[in-house]
Amino acid sequence: MNTHYEEDCVGRLAIPDDVLYGVHSARAAGNFPFARKTSPLIVRNLVQIKKAAALTNLAGGTLAPGKAKAIVSACNELLLGQHAEAFIVPAIQGGAGTSSNMNVNEVIAHLATRNAGIAIHPNDDVNQGQSTNDTYPTAGKMALLELLEQLLEAVTLLSQTLMDKAGEYRDAIRVGRTQLQDAVPTTFGRSFHAYGNMFQRDLRRLRAAGDALRDVPLGGTAIGTGLNASPYYRSHIVPAVNAQTGLNLRLAADLSDAIQNTDVIAEFSGALKALAVNLNKMCNDLRLLASGPQAGLGELNLPARQAGSSIMPNKINPVIPEAVSQVAFAVIGNDVAVTMAAEAGQLELNAFEPLMFAKLIDNEEDMTAAIKMLVDKCLRNLTVNVDLCRGEVEQSAVAATVLAPLLGYVETTKLIKEAIATKQSVRTLLLDRKLLPEATVTELFSADVLTGRAQVTVPAQAAGR
Numbered sequence: 001m002n003t004h005y006e007e008d009c010v011g012r013l014a015i016p017d018d019v020l021y022g023v024h025s026a027r028a029a030g031n032f033p034f035a036r037k038t039s040p041l042i043v044r045n046l047v048q049i050k051k052a053a054a055l056t057n058l059a060g061g062t063l064a065p066g067k068a069k070a071i072v073s074a075c076n077e078l079l080l081g082q083h084a085e086a087f088i089v090p091a092i093q094g095g096a097g098t099s100s101n102m103n104v105n106e107v108i109a110h111l112a113t114r115n116a117g118i119a120i121h122p123n124d125d126v127n128q129g130q131s132t133n134d135t136y137p138t139a140g141k142m143a144l145l146e147l148l149e150q151l152l153e154a155v156t157l158l159s160q161t162l163m164d165k166a167g168e169y170r171d172a173i174r175v176g177r178t179q180l181q182d183a184v185p186t187t188f189g190r191s192f193h194a195y196g197n198m199f200q201r202d203l204r205r206l207r208a209a210g211d212a213l214r215d216v217p218l219g220g221t222a223i224g225t226g227l228n229a230s231p232y233y234r235s236h237i238v239p240a241v242n243a244q245t246g247l248n249l250r251l252a253a254d255l256s257d258a259i260q261n262t263d264v265i266a267e268f269s270g271a272l273k274a275l276a277v278n279l280n281k282m283c284n285d286l287r288l289l290a291s292g293p294q295a296g297l298g299e300l301n302l303p304a305r306q307a308g309s310s311i312m313p314n315k316i317n318p319v320i321p322e323a324v325s326q327v328a329f330a331v332i333g334n335d336v337a338v339t340m341a342a343e344a345g346q347l348e349l350n351a352f353e354p355l356m357f358a359k360l361i362d363n364e365e366d367m368t369a370a371i372k373m374l375v376d377k378c379l380r381n382l383t384v385n386v387d388l389c390r391g392e393v394e395q396s397a398v399a400a401t402v403l404a405p406l407l408g409y410v411e412t413t414k415l416i417k418e419a420i421a422t423k424q425s426v427r428t429l430l431l432d433r434k435l436l437p438e439a440t441v442t443e444l445f446s447a448d449v450l451t452g453r454a455q456v457t458v459p460a461q462a463a464g465r
Contacts, residue, residue: 001016001017001018002016002017002018003015003016003017004017006022006023006026007023008023008024008027010027013026013027019086020083020086020106020107020110020111021086021087021088021103021106021107021110022102022106022109022110022122023106024098024099024102024103024105024106024122025088025089025099025102025103025106025107026088027099028088028089028090028093028095028099028102028103029088029089029090031093031094032089032090032092032093032094032099033090034090034091034092035090036090036091036092036358037087037088037089037090037091038087038089038090038091038093038100038103038354039091039143039357039358039361040084040087041142041143041146041147041361042100042136042139042140042143042357042361043087043100043103043104044078044079045138045139045140045142045143045146045245046100046101046104046135046136046139047075047078047079047104047108048075048079048139048142048241048244048245049130049135049138049139049218049241050071050075050104050105050108050126050127051071051072051075051076051079051244052237052240052241052243052244053126053127053128053129053130053233053237053240054067054068054071054072054075054126054128055068055072055240056129056232056233056236056237056240057128057129057230057233059232059236060230060232060233060236061232062128062129062230062232062233063125063128066116066118067112067118067120067125069116070112070113070115070116070118070120071108071109071112071120071125071126073112073115073116074107074108074109074111074112074115074120075108077111077115078107078108078111083107083111086103086107087103087104087107088103089103091354091357091358092354092355092358093354094351095132095351096132096133096136096349096350096351096352096353096354097132097136097137097140097353097354098132098136100132100136100354101127101132101135101136102122102132104126105122105123105126105127106122108120108122108126109121109122109125109126110122112126129219129221129228129229129230129233129234129237130218130221130229131220131221131222131228133217133220133221133222133223133259133349134216134217134218134219134220134221134222134255134259135218136353137216137217137258137259137262137353138216138217138218138241138249140353140356140357141213141214141216141249141265142241142245142247142249143357143361144210144213144268144357144360144361144364145210145213145214145247146247147361147364147365147368148206148210148364150364150368151206151364151367151368151371152203152206152207152210154367154368154371154372154375155199155202155203155206155275155371156203157371157372157375158199158371158374158375158379159196159197159199159200159203160196161375161379161380162192162193162195162196162199162379163192163193163196165188165192165379165382166188166189166190166191166192166193166196167189169187169188169189169192169384169386170187170189171187171189171447172187172188172189172384172386172389172390173185173186173187173389173390173393173447173450173451174186174187174188174191174299174384174389174392174393175389175392175393175396175398175399182396182397182398183398184398184399184401184402184450185393185396185399185447185450185451186451187447187451188384188389190451191285195282198278198282199275199278202271202274202275202278205271205274205275206271206272206275208271209264209267209268209270209271210268210271212264212267212268213264213265213268214247214248214249214250215249215250215251215252215253215258215264216238216249216250216251216252216258217252217255217258217259218237218238218241218249218251219233219234219235219237219238219251219255220252220255220256220258220259222348223256223259223260223348223349224254224255224256224257224258224259224260224348225255225256226255238250238251256348259348259349260345260347260348260349260350261345261350262341262342262345262350262353262356263342265338265342265353265356265360266338266339266342266343268360269334269335269338269339269342269356269359269360269363270335272331272335272360272363272364272367273331273332273335275331275367276327276328276329276331276332276335276363276367277328277332279324279325279327279328279367279370279371279374280324280325280328280329283321283322283324283325283328283374284321284325286300286302286318286321286378286382287318287321287322290302290318298385298388299384299385299388299389299392300382300383300384300385301382301383301384301385302318302320302321302378302382303320303377303378303381303382304316305319305320305377306319320373320374320377320378321374321378323370323373324370324371324373324374327366327367327369327370328370330362330363330366331363331366331367334359334360334362334363335359335363337355337356337359338355338356338359338360341353341355341356342356393450394425394427394445395425397416397419397420397425397426398416399426399445399450400412400415400416400419400426402444402445402449402450402456403415403426403430403444406436406444406456407435415429415430427441427445440456443456444456
């Protein structure tokens with residue numbers, strides 16, 4: 001393999017002749033022995049920034065037309081997906097993203113030089129007016145915003161699917177439970193509606209946290225002072241990026257703040273964590289309500305997706321909710337990593353953004369896939385065992401809570417205890433003892449009254465108790 005030497009502040013290093021990266025990229029690949037490379041989304045958005053910067057510097061008169069044309073042409077080639085193998089820097093790296101930024105600078109410079117036949121320098125030309133400290137966090141935020149659109153679509157679909165189930169099972173009465181003990185009756189309509197509303201809140205949180213990511217520090221260069229960036233560049237670079245991407249980025253009001261503080265990233269991670277918590281809570285409920293089929297609750301039927309055991313014939317496990325829960329666990333764990341990275345920043349820069357973006361990109365991609373899987377392979381074809389659930393309500397002594405306003409708390413408690421001890425229904429005891437008129441008992445134990453959708457008509461003799 002033929003090589004040539006490139007030099008940086010550390011010294012000289014042999015680089016293969018047939019690669020587009022250079023000395024900075026090679027050193028990073030050697031220093032950081034991690035298999036996962038910088039996300040292609042971050043790489044692509046760094047390329048978008050380099051293209052916008054070349055056009056802006058050309059318009060500002062600080063970059064020669066020939067060089068600008070060569071850089072833009074190289075960027076366009078990369079944006080088409082070519083030369084992906086040239087981006088060799090691991091996602092986790094020291095240096096606050098400098099290695100990824102320089103990998104992109106070197107590839108663009110070498111490609112532009114090769115194609116145009118003029119010398120393009122990775123720092124002086126491609127990186128003109130920029131620093132890793134303003135380009136890398138901007139590219140990371142751009143990647144998160146791109147993925148957010150897909151996640152919002154998935155959560156919207158999830159919420160709507162649950163609302164559809166709420167309508168389908170509006171009158172499917174069931175025993176409510178608190179602390180895993182029987183409570184007053186409810187309906188699956190209410191249960192599914194509550195889940196749907198829960199994810200509506202997630203949508204609002206994600207949109208608000210995502211909007212904060214649109215404030216970027218481009219033009220701030222190293223620590224927010226804008227050193228080495230022309231006034232023209234500083235005022236035009238964000239609009240130039242927006243013209244290419246349509247992401248509606250905003251120049252941060254305080255560039256020093258936007259470079260050194262990462263609380264908006266931590267806030268976004270928190271919104272993802274809240275979504276993960278809600279997903280796991282609902283999946284726990286689904287697995288519990290579908291447990292059985294003979295010895296569990298068996299109130300829900302989850303679609304059978306695959307055999308559940310290598311030894312027990314016909315065993316079917318709730319594999320879809322289980323997989324979603326594992327994604328949720330990872331997201332919650334990643335939020336801890338993001339939190340630690342965000343608080344570990346020092347003075348004018350946070351060096352740990354590579355970890356933050358790596359974890360958050362994983363979170364968005366995995367949750368989008370998990371939610372779509374949950375909707376398509378579980379929720380859409382989920383059914384309720386309506387007759388079983390109604391029977392449980394009718395036999396539930398706790399359903400007699402509706403009697404407390406008529407008989408009093410103490411007498412109702414005694415009645416419930418007797419019903420449990422004698423294995424009779426409370427309704428039977430009421431009728432046998434003629435404690436209330438039959439019409440009143442029938443009304444009391446109707447689905448509408450038991451679930452709070454209607455009020456019972458209190459007979460005169462009971463009203464006077």
